[in-house]
Amino acid sequence: MKKFEEKTIKTTPIYDGRMIKLQIDDVTLPNGQMAKREIIKHPGAVAIIAVTDEGKLVLVEQYRKALERSIIEIPAGKLEPGEEPVVTAYRELEEETGYGARSLMFLQAFATSPGFADEVIYLFVAKGLYKIDQKADLDEDEFVELLEVSLEDAQQMIVEQRIYDAKTAFAVLWLAANLQHNL
Structure with missing residues (x-):
């Protein structure tokens, strides 16, 4: 029970x-x-912690109508019906950032707003990033700007509330705690 x-x-x-x-x-x-x-x-979603060879965290800035403002986030996207989270993660990383990954490591899943929603986000860490020659198209209603920032800059963005969502704040905290383990 x-x-x-x-x-x-x-x-x-x-x-x-x-x-x-x-x-x-x-x-x-x-x-x-x-x-x-x-x-x-909600069908669920994925989010990806992606760090370049230069040690920069790959982020996207986009307008979030529910908040009536732009925020900076890790790449993420909704699961399609019948799609495995890892497949969604590869697709969303490419669409939103123009990066591919040689592998994705599943980190954990978590509920976003369990008081009223059943959405679960599957969080991955991208390994072996590389630029894609022919970037996949964004969804027709999606407009994002790519940013690559240091961990310190990302932490400051949390303080400034430019990073304002839980999945991205969690990702920055996880990265700070695990950076020394050489992702």
């Missing part, structure tokens, strides 16, 4: 979009009381 499990009695679909689905679940709480849970269903 799952500790503090909430049993779903009824699910009401509210919205079925291109990226997310929204539903309301009627649940029975561990104490027997009833409650409603608003849940966003």
